[in-house]
Amino acid sequence: MSLDSKNSRHGRHGASRRDEVASAEKDMKPGRAQFVQALFAVPRTIHLVLVLICFILGFALVTTVRAQREDPLEALSEQDLVALLSELNSQENNLRQERSALQQQVAEIEANESEQEAAAQTARKINQLAQINAGRVPVEGPGVLIHIGDEANRLTATEFVMTLGELRNAGAEAIELNGVRLSTRSAFTSDNNMIAVDGVVLSQPYDWHVIGEGQTIATALEIQAGSAAQMRAKDANVTVSVVGHISIDSVSSVPQPQYAVVDTSEESKSSDE
Numbered sequence: 001m002s003l004d005s006k007n008s009r010h011g012r013h014g015a016s017r018r019d020e021v022a023s024a025e026k027d028m029k030p031g032r033a034q035f036v037q038a039l040f041a042v043p044r045t046i047h048l049v050l051v052l053i054c055f056i057l058g059f060a061l062v063t064t065v066r067a068q069r070e071d072p073l074e075a076l077s078e079q080d081l082v083a084l085l086s087e088l089n090s091q092e093n094n095l096r097q098e099r100s101a102l103q104q105q106v107a108e109i110e111a112n113e114s115e116q117e118a119a120a121q122t123a124r125k126i127n128q129l130a131q132i133n134a135g136r137v138p139v140e141g142p143g144v145l146i147h148i149g150d151e152a153n154r155l156t157a158t159e160f161v162m163t164l165g166e167l168r169n170a171g172a173e174a175i176e177l178n179g180v181r182l183s184t185r186s187a188f189t190s191d192n193n194m195i196a197v198d199g200v201v202l203s204q205p206y207d208w209h210v211i212g213e214g215q216t217i218a219t220a221l222e223i224q225a226g227s228a229a230q231m232r233a234k235d236a237n238v239t240v241s242v243v244g245h246i247s248i249d250s251v252s253s254v255p256q257p258q259y260a261v262v263d264t265s266e267e268s269k270s271s272d273e
Contacts, residue, residue: 132174135183135252139174143246144217146208149237157188157195159234163208163227164188170220172212174248178202181250198252214242 131137146163148155164182167175175182180200189196196202210217218240221228228238 135181143211148206153193154234157190170217174211176209181252
């Protein structure tokens with residue numbers, strides 16, 4: 001083959017390639033045209049390498065996805081599966097035992113809290129009752145009103161002590177006489193037609209405010225030869241009225257002990273134990 005023939009064939013081949021690139025450039029945007037031109041300008045060996053790399057990457061990706069989808073237990077033998085199942089059962093039993101122990105601890109804590117709360121409520125009730133009996137707190141509730149008028153000034157401390165005793169025996173929980181709160185320590189005295197309670201001189205009329213079961217207290221006061229009958233026998237005017245609500249705001253004072261002190265020996269023994 002002559003040199004002119006080779007050059008002519010090479011020229012036709014180059015012209016054909018340039019025509020393809022030019023045709024591609026017409027159909028694409030300038031940026032994409034430049035990329036295509038650069039791609040076709042690369043030798044064909046690089047094309048094969050790129051295709052091979054893409055194939056290898058695709059194969060590796062598919063293999064990885066399949067490996068991830070496979071069940072890891074399929075690779076274990078029957079003996080390994082039995083051992084794994086036994087271990088899981090053992091762990092489940094341990095967890096059940098721990099749960100039972102925790103539930104028991106919670107139940108014990110709740111029971112202990114309930115006992116402590118019940119003891120605290122009982123202590124509060126006892127303390128409240130003691131304060132009411134001692135006349136240390138204001139109170140309210142149903143009861144009776146006793147109005148006594150003694151124009152003849154014939155009543156003495158004896159009738160008042162008798163009345164107080166009957167009220168206590170009838171279940172009176174709080175008693176007030178002319179604004180003075182009475183307690184278990186209250187004492188009556190009389191001198192020169194004057195009656196005093198806990199050192200406070202009382203003026204007429206004598207008004208008792210008593211909280212308790214009203215009908216029971218009224219019945220106890222009106223018994224034959226009772227305190228009401230004794231005062232009426234001395235020309236005193238006595239009326240007893242059962243009412244649904246009474247407020248007693250006065251409180252009694254508690255004197256400080258002069259001789260008695262708290263015995264701490266029992267507390268020391270309890271703490272030592």
